[in-house]
Amino acid sequence: MLDAAFLRLWTGMTASGLATWALPFILGLAVLDKTLSPAALGVVLATRTIGFLVAVPVGGVLADRYSRRAVVLWSGLIAAGASPVIAVGSVPLMAVAAAVVGVGQGACRPAFQALVAEVVTVERRQRANAAMTLSVRVTTLVAPGLTALLATVVDTGWLLAGTGLLWLVAALLPPAGSAEPAAQATRPRLVSEFTEGVREARRHPWFMAGLGALAAVIFTGYSATGVALPLLSGSEAVLAAALTAYTAGALAGALIIARWRPKRQGWAALAGLACYGFAPLSLLVDLGPAVVVAAYVLTGIGIELFNVPWFTATQREVRPELLARVSSLDFLVSYGLAPLGLALIAPAIDAYGTTAVLAGCAVICFAAPAVAAVVPSSRHFGRSLESSGEPRRR
Structure with missing residues (x-):
């Protein structure tokens, strides 16, 4: 994975991920030092999410068109x-600027995902995607302390300007891909092109x-992690330990899947996704903090055992001109349902x-991947050589 083009791509994606993560944390620091109200924080983060969700489908179309x-x-x-x-305006101006940041964030995500398939050869993509997710998890683990340390030296305005520099790195550093957009005399409307992707x-x-399974798990299990855990953990120490355990588990999962090639990769990935059910289950059974922490380690491992094969299979199976x-x-679908849940x-x-909701979340997290596994092509996340009688698209 030491290819120069991939390293440039990896660094650019890491910079974009760090900038994306840093914004709510920095604004949270602004709330703590009384330069921003909690209500204003909610407005700014909501407008960023709206910008992201609006830009994602548009960015996908543009990344396939150009x-x-x-x-x-x-x-x-x-x-x-x-x-x-x-950092420099009133709340309405801050909200507009955050929405624009969300547009940039949303538009680049499908383009980055498709660019991986152009820069990395097929046989190396699983390791490449594992390296990508490792950067995200390391950032999540290390960056809060570093940002808090920087906040003792500079104010939040300079920290926000620093996220702009990170976005510059994300913009300028990635390499050119190998694909050339198909020339067309006329282009259909954006909606028509997105529908073609659907x-x-x-x-x-x-x-x-x-x-569908991922959407169900995010809507229920992710919501339990984000809301029910703070309500039921009982102390800041348990909350911090559980979230750290989740990140540590995800790091371990990324390291495992970087080299592990299960025979039935789709089923293995869906089993990993089902591990998210242990998060609400651990809060439901109330067997102590150690069980909660262990459950979150397992949840973190499982989500990366799903994510990496999922991205790799999408890059392999989907027609290149429609990948973004x-x-x-x-x-x-995944990011859109998260705020609703x-x-x-x-x-x-x-x-x-609490009992009924957490039990329902756990059941859905376990059941949704199991239902998805019934679909024959889910066994391998694609057409198997045995079932189709023809080679997979490379």
Whole structure:
């Protein structure tokens, strides 16, 4: 994985991930030092999410229509220019700037995902995707302390300007891909082109089944992690230990899947996704902090045993000229449902009780991947040589 082009791509994606993660943390520090109100924080983060969700499908279409490298460049430049503005204006101006940052973030995600398939050869993509997710997890583990340390030296305005520099790295550093966009005299509308990506996704039953399972797990298990854990952990120490355990488990999972090639990779990945059910289950059974921490380690391992083969299979099986659009559908569904689940789980707990909601979340997390595994092509996340009688697309 020491190829120069991949290292440039990896560094650019890492910079974009760090900038994405840093914004809510830095704004949280601004709330602590009374320069930003909690209500304003919610508005700014909500507008960033809206910008992201609007830009993801558009970015997918543009990354298939034009050069993926060009889409990364302009998306990063947009986010870089808007990031410092968040620090210098009123709340309405901050919200607009955050929305623009969200647009840059959303537009670059499918382009980055498709660029991996252009820069990395087929046989090395699983290790490449594992390296990508390792950078995300290391950032999540190390960056809070580093950012808090920097906050003792500079104010939050300079930290926000620093995220703009990270976006510049994300924009300028990645290499050019190998694919050339097909020349067309006329182009259909964006909606029509995105719909073409949806049709391509529907050609792959394993993808639709896996995406449905992922959506169900995010809507329930992720919400339990984000809302129920702080409510039920009992102390800051247990909360911090559980979240750290999740990240440590994800690091371990990425290291495992970088080299492990299960015979039935789709089933193995879906089994990993089902491990998310242990998060709400550990809060339900109340067997002590050690069980909660162990469950979150297992959850972290499982999510990367799913993520890496999932991305690799998508890059392998989907037609190259439609890869960014299919990836944007993936991000749109998974990221789009996350805020909705987070908003609904606390009222659901108030209405139906903790036991019923956590039990329901656990059952869905275990059952949804099992249902997806019933789809024949889910066994291998693609057409197997045995079942199709023809080689897989490379």
